Amino acid sequence: MYVAPRAPSNEWNLWHQAPVDQLFDRLIEDLVICERVDPDRVYLMGYSAGGDGVYQLAPRMADRFAAASMMAGHPNDARPEGLRNLPFAIHVGGNDGAFDRNKVAAQWGVMLDALAQSDPGAYVHQVEVHAGKGHWMDREDASAVPWMAKYTRNARPQKVVWVQDDVTHPRFYWLAVDEPKQGQRIVAERQGQEINILDAPPALALRILLDDAMLDLDKDVRVTQQGKELFVGRVPRSKAVIERTLQDRYDPKAAFTAEVKVITAAAPVLAPAPTAPTAPAAPVADAPASSPH
Structure with a gap:
């Protein structure tokens, strides 16, 4: 089952508004109850501004999905730490320089590599920068679908x-x-x-x-x-x-x-959060994300 929801607002910062998460929560609930969708096999992907949404939604809603794939988007201020238990793919055209999408995707690849190295078995990821392609990747990014399908959600990770x-x-x-x-x-x-x-x-x-x-x-x-x-x-x-x-x-x-x-303890000694390169300025959204099942 494939579901392509309409973005709940037309504002550039729609992925920073609570109704977006509520929309996806409700969609998943309805499909699990009414269509008998397996909640351990729900996947998230989005293209362009929909890719912006995947960067935002996947870390903060990782426990709802089995895997996620971002195509041709920009993370804005998103962080990857919450992706520990969610396989995450990134696809971007090598010539997609608007808002530095190609450079930022490569930066996220470096961050995910570092997180995976420091936490063996976690932060499963795939980063593909498609050489010679622009914002449209001529469907080379379709390889994300069978890649995601290999995974099922782990609702009780260690x-x-x-x-x-x-x-x-x-x-x-x-x-x-x-x-x-x-x-x-x-x-x-x-x-x-x-x-x-x-x-x-x-x-x-x-x-x-x-x-x-x-x-x-x-x-x-x-x-x-x-x-x-x-x-x-x-x-x-x-x-x-x-x-x-x-x-x-x-x-x-x-x-x-x-x-x-x-x-929790009154004054714990906090472990340092991973550092990452500074991302470029936020882009203007131009397409909604989709949540296929």
Whole structure:
């Protein structure tokens, strides 16, 4: 199934407006419920200003998609850190110099290479700069479709890197916050019965969503941050958690059965965020993104 939504606004900064994320959320929910689309096989791609949208939406909605592909767009102020668990392809014409799209795509390739090298097995990506092609790539970028189709969503990855954009979200994979704020960076990983918070704002109320596919809920669960124990004990299965996480997205494969609430350390030593080259100025949007299934 292929869905090409109309952009909800005609403004140049439409990808920085909350209704865009809400539109995609609702589209996915409706198609999962009404058309029995597999929520683990939803893919995102967009061309030109639609590519701008993929750069923006993929990192902040990575837990909704199995893979994403950007064609002929510009990232503006988007960051790639949230793509840790989302295979991401970039296609741009080698002669597509408007807004430095070709140069910025190459810069993102360097950033993704560095992230993948520092986190083995994560940040799966493909960057293709098509030699001799301009803004239109004569469909050479169509290779992105079979590349994306190789992947299915992992709704419960071992490690989550969550960086809030100017459009914020209260939940990302198995992490949730009640007061999302732009710029919040949370990094957490799980191993066995332990959840380790590697990076988070100080004194943050954080909810960790769990189920028996992630760990054994009949045994103690331990949550730590930089060696400090934030929680240890049994986490009961809860009908209320099942209902709430299902109502969040109507996604049966992203519903959880238990949660533990912690407050992060008052003054953690934050891990430095990866640095990247400065991107050129923002372009004017000229085409909507599409979300094929």
